Amino acid sequence: MEPIGWGGIFARMIIQFWPVWAALIITFAVSIHYRRRLGLYGKLFDSTVGMIGFGIVMFWVYTAFFADIIITHDPLGQLSSMKNKPPGTAAPDGSTYAYYLLGGDNLARDVFSRMVMGARRVLAIAPAATMFAFMVGITLGLPAGYFAGKLDTGLSFLANLVLAFPVILLFYLLVTPEIRDTGIPTILAAVLFIFPIIFLVTLFNSRYFTNPNRRNLYVGVTLVLGLWAYSGLAFNADPLGVWSMDPNLLNVFVAVVFVNAPTVFRIVRGIVLDLRSRDYVAAGQTRGEGAWYIMLWEILPNARGPLIVDFCLRIGYTTILLGTLGFFGLGVSPESPDWGSTINDGRRLLSIFPAPAVVPAIALMSLVLGLNLLADGLREESMKD
Template identity: 30%
Template sequence: MAMDTAVSTGGVPVEAPSPEQPKRLASTWKRVIKNRLALVGLIIIGMQVIMAVFAPLITTYDPAVLDLSVKELPPGSKGHWLGTDEYGRDMWSRIVYGARISLVMGISSVALGLIGGVALGLLAGYYRWLDGLLMRVVDLMFAFPGILLAMLIIAMLGTSLVNVVIAISIWSIPSCARIVRGSVLSLKNREFVMALRSIGASDIRIMLKHILPNCTAPIIVFGTMRMATAILSTSALSFLGLGAQPPTPEWGAMIAAGRDFMWTSPHMTVIPGIAIMLVVFAFNVLGDGLRDALDPNMETR
C-alpha cells in the first residue's frame, strides 16, 4: 500500500498500520468466493492438497508395487475402483501420489521463478541504467518457445525431476520480471517514494519495504496462473521422457505408459489426463477470480 499515513521513527517515515487493510482482505476474499468458477477451482485445489498430504491414509496399495495377476483391470473392479495398469499397479494410488508430485513440482518451480523474476523486475524498474541490459536478457529468453527452452535446459543438466523444476522456474522468470518491472515503473515516482528518498532512505529499503508490497496483487495472480502452466509443463516433459522416470507415479509419465494400451485399457491414459485437466482448469479459474477480486476498479462497481 502506498504510504498515505506515516509516523516518524528516528527520522525515517514508517508506514502506519491501516485499519482498512483487514477490511480489504475480507472484501477480496468475499469477491473470490462469490465467483462460482473461482470457488470450484479452489475446491479442486483443496482436494489436490488433501490428496497430496494424506496420500498414505487414503490409499490401500503402494503405487510402485507390481501385481501381474490383476493387470489391466477396468475401473469399477473389486478392490481397484479406478482399475489397474499394465503391471497391476492400482490406478487410484498412482493418481493420489501423482497429485503430491505435481503439487510439489508446481510450487517449487513457481516459487523459484517468482524469486528470480521479482529480483530482476525490481532492479530493472528502479534503476534506469540497468533496465536496458536486463530487459534485453529477458527479450532473449522470450525468443525461445517456453517448452523448447525447458527441453534445452534439461538436455544440458540431465533428466530428473529436480532439473525439470529448474527448467520451468527459469522459463517463468522473464514473464514475472516484465510484470514486476511495469508495477515498479508506475510506483517509483510516487510521492511516498520521493519522500523516502528525500530523508535518505536506502534504495534496498525503498524497494523491499515500500515498493514490493504494492506489487503483490499482480505477483499473486501471476503465481496462481503460473501453477497451471508449471503442472502442465511438468506432465508434458515427463510424457516426453525428460522428467519423471518409471515407476514414479507422475501423471504425464502415466499417460506416456498408457498410450500403448489406448484401445484395450483406455483408462490408463484417460484417468491421468482428466486429473491434469481438472487441476490446470482449477488454477486458471482461480487466477482469473483473484485477478478480478484484486482489481481496484471492482470496488467502485
C-alpha cells in the same frame, strides 16, 4: 469377488477421500467465518468463481498431503493378474484393498493409487519451482524498473535472450539426461538458488536497518538456514543430509525456474516502471528512505495483486509443462506416478482400456482449471482494492 459397477466405484472413491472432505469443510468454514480479517484471501470468498477454483486447488493439495491414507495399493506395486483390468475389478486375495477402483495399467499397477500419488509429485515441484522463479524475477525486476538506465537495458537483454528461445524446446534441452554430464544444471542451480537468500537478506536488512539487533538476528538466521539448504539443493553437499535433490529432480526444477524467471522479471519491471512515479514513492524518497526499502516495502506490496494472479496462473503452466515432460519420458523418473508419465503409460491401449490414460488426464485438467479459476477470482477481487 464380482466386479463392482460405477456407482460402487464412485461411492468407494468418495469414502477413500474422507480426509480431504474433512479438511475442505474445516478450511471453508474457518475462512468464511474470518474472511473480513484475512485481506485479499478473505475477499476471495466473496467471488463464486474464486471459491470454486480455490476448492478444486485445495482438493488436490489435501489429496497430496493425505495421499498415504487415500491410496488403496502401492502405486509402484505390480500384480500380474491385474494387468489392463477394467475399473472395479476385484483384487487378488491378500491385497491391501478389495478392488482396483480405476483398474490396472499395462504394468498391472493400480490406476487410482497412481493418480492420487501423482498429485503429490506435481504439487511438490510446481509451486516450489514457481516460487523460486518469482524470487529471481522480483530480485532483478525491482532494480531494473526502479533505476532504469544501463542496468535495465542489460537485464532486459538477458531476459529477452532467454525468452527468444522456444519454451518447450528449452525445457526439453534442459531436462535431457545427457545435459547432466555437462554440469550445466549444477551451474544454473548454483546461480538461481542463491536468489532466495539474496531476496530475504535484502528484505530484512532494508526493513530493520534502523534496528541493528533485530536486523542481525533475522539476517543471520536467513544466512545460516539459507546457505545450509543451498549447499544441499544446489550441490547435494549437505553434511547432515537434510537437504538434497536427486539429479532428475534437479534438472526439472532448474528448467522450470530458468524458463519462468525472465517472464516474471518482465512483469515486475513493467509494474515498477509504472509505480515508481506514484506520490507515495516520492514521499518515501523525501523522507530519506533507501532505494531497496522503497522497492520492497512501498512498491512491491502495491504490486501484489497482479503478481499473485500471475503466480497462480504460472503454477498451472508449470503443471502442464511437467505433465508434458513426463509424457515424453523426461520427468522425474521413469517409474514415477506423476500424471504425465501415467498418461504416457496408458495411451498405448487407449481404445481398449481408456482408464489408465483418461484418469490422470482429468486430474491434470482439473488442477489447471482450478488454478485458472482461482486466478480469475483473485484478479476480480484485487481490482476492487
